[in-house]
Amino acid sequence: MPNPLSKVSNKAKPHFGPNALAERPELAVLALECIARWSHVENAMGRLLAHMLGAESAPAVAMFQSLTSSAARLDALQAAAQRALQPDRLTQLTVGIRYARRIANQRHGFAHHLWGYAADLPDALLLIDPEHLSNLAVEEQLYRQALNDGRISWDAGLEPRMERKHIQVYRKKDFEAFHETAGNAIIFMVTLSVIVDRGRAPKPEIIQRLEQRPEFQTVLSA
Numbered sequence: 001m002p003n004p005l006s007k008v009s010n011k012a013k014p015h016f017g018p019n020a021l022a023e024r025p026e027l028a029v030l031a032l033e034c035i036a037r038w039s040h041v042e043n044a045m046g047r048l049l050a051h052m053l054g055a056e057s058a059p060a061v062a063m064f065q066s067l068t069s070s071a072a073r074l075d076a077l078q079a080a081a082q083r084a085l086q087p088d089r090l091t092q093l094t095v096g097i098r099y100a101r102r103i104a105n106q107r108h109g110f111a112h113h114l115w116g117y118a119a120d121l122p123d124a125l126l127l128i129d130p131e132h133l134s135n136l137a138v139e140e141q142l143y144r145q146a147l148n149d150g151r152i153s154w155d156a157g158l159e160p161r162m163e164r165k166h167i168q169v170y171r172k173k174d175f176e177a178f179h180e181t182a183g184n185a186i187i188f189m190v191t192l193s194v195i196v197d198r199g200r201a202p203k204p205e206i207i208q209r210l211e212q213r214p215e216f217q218t219v220l221s222a
């Protein structure tokens with residue numbers, strides 16, 4: 001998992017802008033691969049929904065595809081499973097969904113947050129939610145107004161600053177961890193598609209292989 005900049009460096013000066021990824025091209029490729037792998041997770045989720053609901057799945061799949069957030073899609077898949085599956089199958093699918101949730105929010109950040117870099121961290125990319133920068137802009141306006149009104153002085157040390165705790169530091173190992181988790185999530189969803197398929201009974205060894213996976217056991221016991 002990435003660390004906040006506040007725990008990595010108190011000196012590194014972050015820069016955010018549209019060319020930030022070009023400053024770290026090797027890491028940029030890894031970040032893009034995270035987004036691509038999550039797309040395969042969501043594709044496997046849609047196929048799973050179709051297998052689970054059978055011939056009458058078209059309306060549900062269309063609704064699933066219309067959802068724009070990963071969290072909403074996972075919620076929709078869970079809701080459909082609660083109606084369609086027997087308890088043992090529901091438990092198996094719930095484990096898969098819980099596992100996928102581990103990286104759903106991260107993927108959202110990769111696609112919608114702002115990338116940056118710091119010269120003092122040549123092996124890292126930085127990521128920040130734009131909401132924090134918008135809030136900083138508001139604080140800067142209030143600060144300037146207070147200066148103009150004479151309520152504070154320039155030397156009071158109250159100038160708003162970007163908080164390092166809101167900046168995530170991503171290194172190669174963090175992207176590779178996402179890749180591994182996404183890969184496991186794809187395996188979960190594809191295997192579950194076979195297990196819950198309305199048109200055929202799954203082979204016992206398929207279920208056994210799924211339940212014996214270390215990732216499955218970890219989530220199940222959490």
